[in-house]
Amino acid sequence: MPDKMTIDDIAEALGVSKTTVSRAISGKGRISAATTARIRDYIEQHNYKPNVVARGLAQQRTYNIGVVCPMDYEIFDLPFFHRCLHGISEVTAAAGYDILLSMLEAQGHRNLQRIVEHRKVDGVVLTRTLLHDPVAEYLKRSGLPFVVIGSSPDPELVQIDNDHRNACCELTSILLGKGMRKLALVGKDDHQIITETRRKGFEAAFVRAGLTADPALIYLRADNEHAVLTILEDALARGAEGIVCMDERIATMMLAACREKGVRVPEDVRLASFYNSQALDHSSPAITAVDVDDRKIGFTAARTLLELIEGREPGSQFLKNYKIILRESTM
Amino acid sequence: MPDKMTIDDIAEALGVSKTTVSRAISGKGRISAATTARIRDYIEQHNYKPNVVARGLAQQRTYNIGVVCPMDYEIFDLPFFHRCLHGISEVTAAAGYDILLSMLEAQGHRNLQRIVEHRKVDGVVLTRTLLHDPVAEYLKRSGLPFVVIGSSPDPELVQIDNDHRNACCELTSILLGKGMRKLALVGKDDHQIITETRRKGFEAAFVRAGLTADPALIYLRADNEHAVLTILEDALARGAEGIVCMDERIATMMLAACREKGVRVPEDVRLASFYNSQALDHSSPAITAVDVDDRKIGFTAARTLLELIEGREPGSQFLKNYKIILRESTM
DNA sequence: TTGTAGGCGTTATCAT
DNA sequence: ATGATAACGCCTACAA
Numbered sequence: 001m002p003d004k005m006t007i008d009d010i011a012e013a014l015g016v017s018k019t020t021v022s023r024a025i026s027g028k029g030r031i032s033a034a035t036t037a038r039i040r041d042y043i044e045q046h047n048y049k050p051n052v053v054a055r056g057l058a059q060q061r062t063y064n065i066g067v068v069c070p071m072d073y074e075i076f077d078l079p080f081f082h083r084c085l086h087g088i089s090e091v092t093a094a095a096g097y098d099i100l101l102s103m104l105e106a107q108g109h110r111n112l113q114r115i116v117e118h119r120k121v122d123g124v125v126l127t128r129t130l131l132h133d134p135v136a137e138y139l140k141r142s143g144l145p146f147v148v149i150g151s152s153p154d155p156e157l158v159q160i161d162n163d164h165r166n167a168c169c170e171l172t173s174i175l176l177g178k179g180m181r182k183l184a185l186v187g188k189d190d191h192q193i194i195t196e197t198r199r200k201g202f203e204a205a206f207v208r209a210g211l212t213a214d215p216a217l218i219y220l221r222a223d224n225e226h227a228v229l230t231i232l233e234d235a236l237a238r239g240a241e242g243i244v245c246m247d248e249r250i251a252t253m254m255l256a257a258c259r260e261k262g263v264r265v266p267e268d269v270r271l272a273s274f275y276n277s278q279a280l281d282h283s284s285p286a287i288t289a290v291d292v293d294d295r296k297i298g299f300t301a302a303r304t305l306l307e308l309i310e311g312r313e314p315g316s317q318f319l320k321n322y323k324i325i326l327r328e329s330t331m
Numbered sequence: 332m333p334d335k336m337t338i339d340d341i342a343e344a345l346g347v348s349k350t351t352v353s354r355a356i357s358g359k360g361r362i363s364a365a366t367t368a369r370i371r372d373y374i375e376q377h378n379y380k381p382n383v384v385a386r387g388l389a390q391q392r393t394y395n396i397g398v399v400c401p402m403d404y405e406i407f408d409l410p411f412f413h414r415c416l417h418g419i420s421e422v423t424a425a426a427g428y429d430i431l432l433s434m435l436e437a438q439g440h441r442n443l444q445r446i447v448e449h450r451k452v453d454g455v456v457l458t459r460t461l462l463h464d465p466v467a468e469y470l471k472r473s474g475l476p477f478v479v480i481g482s483s484p485d486p487e488l489v490q491i492d493n494d495h496r497n498a499c500c501e502l503t504s505i506l507l508g509k510g511m512r513k514l515a516l517v518g519k520d521d522h523q524i525i526t527e528t529r530r531k532g533f534e535a536a537f538v539r540a541g542l543t544a545d546p547a548l549i550y551l552r553a554d555n556e557h558a559v560l561t562i563l564e565d566a567l568a569r570g571a572e573g574i575v576c577m578d579e580r581i582a583t584m585m586l587a588a589c590r591e592k593g594v595r596v597p598e599d600v601r602l603a604s605f606y607n608s609q610a611l612d613h614s615s616p617a618i619t620a621v622d623v624d625d626r627k628i629g630f631t632a633a634r635t636l637l638e639l640i641e642g643r644e645p646g647s648q649f650l651k652n653y654k655i656i657l658r659e660s661t662m
Numbered sequence: 663t664t665g666t667a668g669g670c671g672t673t674a675t676c677a678t
Numbered sequence: 679a680t681g682a683t684a685a686c687g688c689c690t691a692c693a694a
Contacts (some may be wrong), residue, residue: 006670006671006672007671007672008671014456016680016681017680017681017682018671018672018673018681019674019680019681019682019683020679020680020681022673022674023679023680024670024675026523026673028674029679029680030679030680031679031680032680035679035680040644049448050449050671050672051388051449051450051670051671052449052450052451052672052673053384053388053393053450053559053670053672054388054670054671054672054673054686055671055672055673055685056384057384057385057388057671057672057673057674057686057687057688058671058672058673058674058685058686059669059672059674059686060686063621064539067432069416070648071417078409078410078413079409081413082409082412084399085434086402086434087443089434089669093441093442096445097591098431098432098442098445098449098451099431099432099433099434100395100429100430100431100432100444101398101416101420101430101431101432102427102429102430103416103417105418110424111420111424111429112429114424115429117380118380118381118382118397119382119384120383120429150379158680169666198444202668214673258614284587289670296516309470317467319664323603329536337686337687337688338687338688338689339687339688346665347664347665348664348665349665349687349688350664350665350666350689350690351663351664351665351687353688353690354663354664354689357689358680359690360663360664360665360690361663361664362663363663363664366663366664381687381688382686382687382688384686384687384688385670385686385687385688385689386687386688386689387669387670387688388667388669388671388686388687388688388689389670389688389689389690390688390689391670392688501671593663612690
């Protein structure tokens with residue numbers, strides 16, 4: 001049962017003023033080591049926990065950060081969000097903050113709005129960014145410190161992201177290094193920033209190898225199974241030796257399409273993916289992929305947000321926390 | 332930019348006391364309709380939002396509920412958690428509450444403890460229950476209102492769960508109705524409450540049909556791919572005509588095992604699962620499964636928790652919100 | 663119907 | 679080095 005002890009109780013019990021107790025706790029202001037120790041001991045002994053709400057009222061802070069979770073996440077995105085949250089949680093816990101979750105509805109961002117207007121958070125992590133993101137716009141207007149996970153053309157946003165361009169460039173380079181010359185690139189949505197970023201990395205690898213990527217082999221609208229099947233047929237007809245998929249979802253669908261068409265992987269065509277997951281590891285054949293440390297993204301985002309809240313001015317960060325996992329599909 | 336307007340500002344601007352304003356907002360206490368309207372108008376006009384922290388301090392409430400999320404969720408469990416959270420969010424948003432997330436670490440529940448000791452929540456939803464759950468025990472001791480999702484033998488806990496027993500009974504009945512007599516049941520962990528519940532439902536279906544389930548065909552330790560493969564061999568050797576898997580993870584592994592062994596589904600053996608997902612729908616063949624409305628579970632849990640917080644005494648609830656989706660694997 | 667004053671638990675300011 | 683006192687923004691007896 002949580003004791004309802006207050007700072008006054010301690011002050012009275014120890015015969016000091018509550019100001020002194022407050023100072024002993026926060027460590028601010030001049031105070032003798034002796035009384036500090038005495039007070040800290042008492043607190044320890046009686047398991048006193050300060051009332052964070054009251055402190056918040058006095059300091060105009062909540063010790064909460066908001067995390068915005070898009071509701072339209074597909075099943076494939078969830079592990080990312082979960083691991084990301086894990087990273088955020090580590091940082092916030094260590095800093096004495098907690099996480100207020102804001103589920104984003106399709107209609108708008110009323111949940112986020114409530115949190116912001118009610119001043120229930122000191123800052124916000126936006127776990128996904130769109131090209132013209134109304135949520136980011138709203139947060140900007142609100143004046144609240146916030147960081148976004150993902151990249152944005154808006155230089156005013158503090159962005160935390162992986163260096164997807166380099167990651168994709170390296171993966172592509174590896175395939176080129178295996179002697180393949182005709183590689184297809186398959187993405188889901190040409191409106192997404194990340195799709196463009198990955199395409200650039202893909203092309204950069206060709207340039208680095210003194211080659212040129214065939215534009216006809218770049219497919220950016222693989223948004224369903226049928227599209228993927230059609231793309232496979234087209235790519236093979238054009239002589240593609242390898243297919244690079246932008247995420248595990250596409251990779252999984254592509255593998256299924258190959259199976260359906262009787263195309264053998266890796267004998268007839270090699271397969272690689274830009275985002276790793278259990279699914280790719282467990283599939284047969286296992287699929288080569290870029291593995292990103294999602295936890296670290298969350299970790300960094302939270303860390304950066306806290307700095308922002310503390311008044312410092314951290315910049316955007318593009319992490320190199322990926323590694324390429326070679327599997328059967330590119331043997 | 333959030334205005335820093337306070338209740339005093341409004342009082343001054345309107346030439347009334349802040350008590351009056353407070354009453355107009357809360358609707359408590361006698362107050363003339365005229366002034367109420369005047370105040371409400373002013374609030375609307377100037378987009379005033381009360382400071383929830385201050386209100387919390389005065390009322391000893393936070394208008395937050397804690398949601399405990401186990402960190403060891405596997406990828407297969409995430410959609411459940413996400414949909415569940417969605418349901419919770421609907422209820423809390425409508426009631427003016429927000430969600431404070433507590434990620435459960437392997438080592439303990441320090442995150443939860445912080446939230447509870449700091450009095451940052453008015454209640455807690457525990458999204459999973461174990462047989463002897465230290466987290467549930469802790470919450471009990473804390474005296475904070477809380478509900479658990481899932482079933483527990485502890486009658487003191489307010490539990491929200493699906494009626495898994497009946498769901499499993501019905502699924503099994505359907506298979507029996509198709510003329511099969513030898514059915515295997517495959518579960519992951521015989522320590523989990525739900526495993527036992529499902530086994531009971533499975534057996535009940537046999538009893539209802541005037542039959543008896545073969546104990547040798549009940550496997551409750553299918554915790555990895557190898558185990559599943561072994562179980563498949565054993566079950567077939569014992570003449571199993573159908574296999575009922577306790578969750579989609581097992582079902583997926585079982586299907587892979589069948590493929591590996593050259594066992595055709597549904598020709599050689601039928602397959603069904605107790606928990607539906609995209610994975611089961613997209614696999615080939617698609618797998619018959621019990622489909623549960625996770626969102627509703629979260630919805631009900633949150634609703635019940637709020638009642639508990641309001642001082643009422645709602646009981647446990649076992650929802651019948653499942654349906655059985657027949658697919659190719661049991662044709 | 664409305665206003666006054668005190669309290670919620672903490673921090674911050676200014677004395678001492 | 680320590681204390682008294684006033685914020686912080688809202689709620690709520692109790693008074694008027």
